[in-house]
Amino acid sequence: MTIKKRNIFNAFFQGLCHGMAFLVIAVLIAILVKIVMSGAGVINLQFLIKEPTEGMTKGGIFPAIFGTICITMMMIILAIPVGVSTAIYITEYAGKGLLGRIIRASINNLAGVPSIVFGLFGVGFFILFVGRGIDKIAGFELLFGQPAMIWAASTLALLVLPVIIVSTEEAMNSVPVSLREAAFGLGATRWQVIRNVVLPQARSGILTGAILGISRGVGETAPILFTGCAYFLPRLPVFTIPYVNIPIINPLDQFMGLSYHIFIMATQSTNTAETRPIQYGTTLVLIALTFLLNLSAIVFRIYFRKRSR
Amino acid sequence: MNYTSKTSKISTSIISSNNSTRDSLKRFGDKRISDLLVESRNINVHKQRVREFIIEKLVFIGGLTAIVFIALIFIFLFKEGVRAFFLIKPMEFIGTHILDFDDNRVFACMWQPVGEPGKFSIVPLLIGSFLVALPATVISTILGVGCGIYLAEIASIRMREIIKPAIELLAGIPTVVIGFLCLTLLATFIQNVFHTTFRLNAFVGAIGVSLVIIPVVASITDDALRAVPSELREASYGLGATKWETIWKVVVPAGISGITASIILGMGRALGETMIVIMATGNAALVTGNIFSSVRTMTATIAAELGAVPHGSSQYYALFLIGSVLFLITFVLNLIAEIIINRMRKKLKL
Numbered sequence: 001m002t003i004k005k006r007n008i009f010n011a012f013f014q015g016l017c018h019g020m021a022f023l024v025i026a027v028l029i030a031i032l033v034k035i036v037m038s039g040a041g042v043i044n045l046q047f048l049i050k051e052p053t054e055g056m057t058k059g060g061i062f063p064a065i066f067g068t069i070c071i072t073m074m075m076i077i078l079a080i081p082v083g084v085s086t087a088i089y090i091t092e093y094a095g096k097g098l099l100g101r102i103i104r105a106s107i108n109n110l111a112g113v114p115s116i117v118f119g120l121f122g123v124g125f126f127i128l129f130v131g132r133g134i135d136k137i138a139g140f141e142l143l144f145g146q147p148a149m150i151w152a153a154s155t156l157a158l159l160v161l162p163v164i165i166v167s168t169e170e171a172m173n174s175v176p177v178s179l180r181e182a183a184f185g186l187g188a189t190r191w192q193v194i195r196n197v198v199l200p201q202a203r204s205g206i207l208t209g210a211i212l213g214i215s216r217g218v219g220e221t222a223p224i225l226f227t228g229c230a231y232f233l234p235r236l237p238v239f240t241i242p243y244v245n246i247p248i249i250n251p252l253d254q255f256m257g258l259s260y261h262i263f264i265m266a267t268q269s270t271n272t273a274e275t276r277p278i279q280y281g282t283t284l285v286l287i288a289l290t291f292l293l294n295l296s297a298i299v300f301r302i303y304f305r306k307r308s309r
Numbered sequence: 310m311n312y313t314s315k316t317s318k319i320s321t322s323i324i325s326s327n328n329s330t331r332d333s334l335k336r337f338g339d340k341r342i343s344d345l346l347v348e349s350r351n352i353n354v355h356k357q358r359v360r361e362f363i364i365e366k367l368v369f370i371g372g373l374t375a376i377v378f379i380a381l382i383f384i385f386l387f388k389e390g391v392r393a394f395f396l397i398k399p400m401e402f403i404g405t406h407i408l409d410f411d412d413n414r415v416f417a418c419m420w421q422p423v424g425e426p427g428k429f430s431i432v433p434l435l436i437g438s439f440l441v442a443l444p445a446t447v448i449s450t451i452l453g454v455g456c457g458i459y460l461a462e463i464a465s466i467r468m469r470e471i472i473k474p475a476i477e478l479l480a481g482i483p484t485v486v487i488g489f490l491c492l493t494l495l496a497t498f499i500q501n502v503f504h505t506t507f508r509l510n511a512f513v514g515a516i517g518v519s520l521v522i523i524p525v526v527a528s529i530t531d532d533a534l535r536a537v538p539s540e541l542r543e544a545s546y547g548l549g550a551t552k553w554e555t556i557w558k559v560v561v562p563a564g565i566s567g568i569t570a571s572i573i574l575g576m577g578r579a580l581g582e583t584m585i586v587i588m589a590t591g592n593a594a595l596v597t598g599n600i601f602s603s604v605r606t607m608t609a610t611i612a613a614e615l616g617a618v619p620h621g622s623s624q625y626y627a628l629f630l631i632g633s634v635l636f637l638i639t640f641v642l643n644l645i646a647e648i649i650i651n652r653m654r655k656k657l658k659l
Binding site (some may be wrong): 006007008009010013014016017020021023024025027028031034035070081082084085086088089091092093102103105106107108109110112113114115116117118119120121123124127128129158161165180189190192200215216218219220221222225226259260262263266267276279286287290291294295299 | 318330340357360361362364365367368369370371372373374375376378379381382384385389452453455456459460462463464472474475476477478479481483484485486487488489493520523527549551552553556557574577578580581582583584587588608611612614615616620626629632635636639640642644647658
C-alpha cells in the first residue's frame with residue numbers, strides 16, 4: 001500500500017469510529033428531546049398531584065409517583081445492609097480464599113440474571129413460599145401470600161444487590177493498604193480498622209453505589225409485574241394506625257408504579273392512542289427521576305475522585 | 310488529613326482503656342498491681358474478642374446472603390420447572406401432532422398454553438428470542454466496539470469526559486421507556502421504510518435491545534483496550550504504522566479477549582431483556598426465520614402470561630421451565646465471559 005492510501009485508510013476508519021460514537025450520542029439526545037418535547041406539555045402541578053380519573057384517560061399520576069418512591073425507599077433499606085456487609089466480608093475478611101471466590105462468582109452471576117427471572121423468583125419464592133408459608137403458620141386468610149409492596153421491594157432489592165456490592169467493594173479496595181496497616185500497628189482490631197479507617201474513606205463509593213442502585217430500581221418493570229404492581233388503585237397504599245390516626249405506608253398493600261404505568265398505558269389501557277400525552281408525561285417524570293439520580297452519582301464520583309487526589 | 314484524626318481516635322481509645330485499668334487499681338488496692346493489670350487487660354481483650362467474633366459472624370452472614378439467594382433462585386426455578394415434566398410429556402416441549410385443515414396429522418411446534426389440550430412447544434419461543442438477540446448483538450457489536458475504540462484510542466481527554474458519561478446515561482434509561490419509544494415511533498418508522506407486513510416485529514425489538522447493550526459493549530471494550538500496555542503502541546508507531554494500523558493490528562488483537570467477553574455479555578443481556586421485546590416485537594409465537602415477522606420471546610412469554618396463570622396448572626410450571634432455560638442460557642454465557650476476562654487479566658497481569 002502506498003503512503004497516500006494508508007493515510008486515507010487511517011483518516012477514514014478513525015472518522016468511522018468518531019461517527020459511531022456521535023451516532024450513539026445523537027440517538028441519546030434524540031430520545032431525550034422527543035420525550036421532553038412531547039411530555040412537557042402535559043406536566044403541570046395538577047398532573048403531578050392528582051390521581052387518574054375517567055378510566056385512566058384523564059387526571060394525574062400521583063399514586064404512581066408515590067408508589068415508586070415508597071417501593072424504592074423500601075428496596076434500598078433492604079438492600080444496603082446486606083450489600084455493604086457482603087462487600088465488607090469480601091474485601092476485609094474473605095481475602096483470596098475459596099469462599100471469597102465463590103461469593104464473588106455468585107455476585108457476578110446475580111448481576112447477569114435476567115430481570116424477568118427475578119420476577120419469577122419473586123412469585124415462586126417470596127409470595128407463594130414465604131408469604132403463603134407465613135399465612136399457613138399464623139393462620140391468616142391470605143394476608144401475606146399475595147402480591148404486595150414488601151415482596152416487590154424484596155425482589156428489587158435482590159436485583160440491585162450486585163450494583164451496591166460491586167461499588168462498595170471498589171471503594172473499599174481503593175483505600176490504601178498503608179492506612180490499614182498504620183491502624184493495625186496502633187493496636188486497633190480488625191473491626192476498629194474497618195469502622196474508623198476503611199468505611200469513612202469508602203463512604204462516597206457506597207453512596208454512589210446506593211444512588212446507582214436506586215436509579216436502576218426506579219426504572220425496572222419486569223420484576224414488579226407480578227409481585228405487587230397494580231393497574232389502578234382507588235387509594236394510596238397507606239394504612240392508618242387505629243386510635244392514633246398516624247398514616248404509615250402499608251407494605252402489604254399493592255401499589256402503582258411509574259414504569260408499570262407507562263407499560264400498561266401504552267399497551268393495555270382502554271385507549272392507547274388517545275392517552276399518548278399522559279404516557280409521554282409519565283415517561284418524562286420517570287426519565288427525570290432516573291437521570292437526576294444517575295447524574296448525581298456521576299457528579300459525586302468526579303467530586304470525590306478529585307478530592308481524593 | 311482525615312485519616313490521621315481517625316487513627317488518633319483509636320489510639321486515644323486505647324489509652325483511655327488503660328486509664329480505666331488505673332481507676333480500677335485505685336478501687337481494689339489490696340491486690341497486687343501487676344495482677345490487676347493483667348486481669349483487667351484479659352477481661353478487655355476477652356470482651357473485644359467476643360465483639361470481634363460477633364461482628365465477623367454478622368458480616369459473614371451478610372456475605373453468605375448473596376450465595377444463599379443465588380442458590381435459592383437456582384433451586385426454586387428448577388424445582389418448579391422440573392415439575393412441568395410430570396404434567397407435560399417431554400416431547401411436547403418440542404412439538405405435537407395436530408390435525409391440519411385437511412385432517413392430516415402433521416407435526417407442529419406451537420405455543421398455545423391455554424388451548425385444550427394446551428400446546429407447550431418452546432421452539433417458537435427460542436427462535437423468537439434468538440431472532441431478536443442475534444441482530445441486536447450484531448448491531449451493538451459494530452456500534453459498541455466502534456464507541457469503545459473511539460473512547461480508548463481516538464478521543465481527546467476532554468471528549469472522553471463528555472462522551473463516556475453520556476454513554477453511561479444511555480445505559481441508565483429505563484428499558485420500559487425504550488420499549489415505549491420503539492412501540493410508538495420506531496415501529497412506524499421501520500414500517501414506512503421497509504414496508505413490512507407486521508408493524509411490530511423482531512427487527513424493531515432488536516434495534517431497541519441493541520440500545521441497551523451498546524453501553525455494556527462500549528464500556529467493557531474501552532476498559533479492555535486501555536489495559537493494553539502502551540509499549541505495544543509505541544513500538545508500532547516506531548515501525549512507522551499509522552494510528553489506525555496500530556489500533557487495528559496491534560491494540561485490538563491484544564484486547565480481543567475483552568472485546569469478545571463484552572459481546573458475549575451483551576448477548577446475555579439481549580436474551581434476558583423483557584420490557585422492550587414485550588412492547589416492540591408483536592408477541593406472536595411463530596416458527597420463522599424472517600426478521601421482519603412478529604415473534605414471541607421467552608422473556609415476553611413469561612411477562613405476558615404469569616400474571617393470569619392459575620397457580621399449579623401445567624402452564625404455570627411450563628413458564629418456570631422457560632425461566633429455567635433462560636437462566637441456564639444466560640448463566641452459561643456469563644460464565645464464558647467471566648472465564649475469558651479472568652484469563653485476560655492473568656495474561657496482562659492486572
